[in-house]
Amino acid sequence: MEPLIKFVAKDDDPRDYLRETFRVDQYAVGTDGSSLVFRELRDEDEWSEFNPLPEHKNGIEQAIRRFIGHTLAVKEWREFPTDFDRPHKDKLIERETCDECNGDRIVEWSTCQNDYEADCKGCDGRGSTRVDLVPAEILGKNFNFKLVSRFIDEKNLRINMEELADNDYGRLFFQFGEFGEYKGLILGLRL
């Protein structure tokens, strides 16, 4: 699969402009808002294959330019370690209260004549929203494996990990591909 595609927002993402790859300056870009990957476009034919972001999304385009700049500025890359425990996908963590039922697992409503209640469809009656947050310890830091797994098996994977600040935010830069032509970053590491 084209690696850029793995990074685009899901089809049900409200930010429809992120659901496909797009062009920023001379780069093709895929992002879901948490991670971003880009590669330089080769020629004009390729240039025309990608649309720019809608004009009113200038702020996002500026942010993407900034992140591309930060990634291109990375000078030191290291091999990605392969000897870590890959979490099993059953280990998804439930941590968010369902907005629809407020964690009550049921929803109630009334008409003039009747009261009703039903299992909440927002969370299938669980009361919480399943979050795809599977931590994996890599180089002594915890990463959201769901994000890391998008590039973890790519050829020539190299990374640069920014030290986490006190507020637990950090960034993981990566590059991969035959010539290291794909580059990108995971934006908010919050585990």
Ligand SMILES: [Zn+2]
């Ligand atoms: Zn619910």
